[in-house]
Amino acid sequence: MQALPAEVLTETGFVTVDVVLHSQTARARRANVLVIRYRGRVYAYVNHCMHMHRPLNCQEDAVFDAERRWLRCSMHGFIFEPDSGICRSPVCEGQALQAVKVEETDGLIVFKEKQLQILAVQSPKAEVGLKHD
Numbered sequence: 001m002q003a004l005p006a007e008v009l010t011e012t013g014f015v016t017v018d019v020v021l022h023s024q025t026a027r028a029r030r031a032n033v034l035v036i037r038y039r040g041r042v043y044a045y046v047n048h049c050m051h052m053h054r055p056l057n058c059q060e061d062a063v064f065d066a067e068r069r070w071l072r073c074s075m076h077g078f079i080f081e082p083d084s085g086i087c088r089s090p091v092c093e094g095q096a097l098q099a100v101k102v103e104e105t106d107g108l109i110v111f112k113e114k115q116l117q118i119l120a121v122q123s124p125k126a127e128v129g130l131k132h133d
């Protein structure tokens, strides 16, 4: 099980997690995953804006707009639905951030992708501990 302690994710914060996806297949690749809480639920996406291939927090330590209605790329301001990852800016309309399956249970945020491996966690405020076995 690959998981984070749920307390790392406040209602208004976010964390990013370096992972290996598909660690036991030829499709293995590293990725940075953005984990957010939105309207009480946890969502995770590969932290990669399709516009110019940057992490959403590349320019600022923030991934939401001021009202927390949209995920917002800090590079050029493209916006995404927090609960689906679908882009709502005209240039990338219809495209979506790559979702990563997560579930919050028993005080943990558990990654449900079978072969995902956590490498490191970054929090905007401080490094946090990991839970995995």
Ligand code: FES
Pocket (backbone or CB within 6 Å): 049, 050, 051, 052, 053, 054, 073, 074, 075, 076, 077, 078
């Ligand atoms: S790189 Fe994300 S909006 Fe341009």
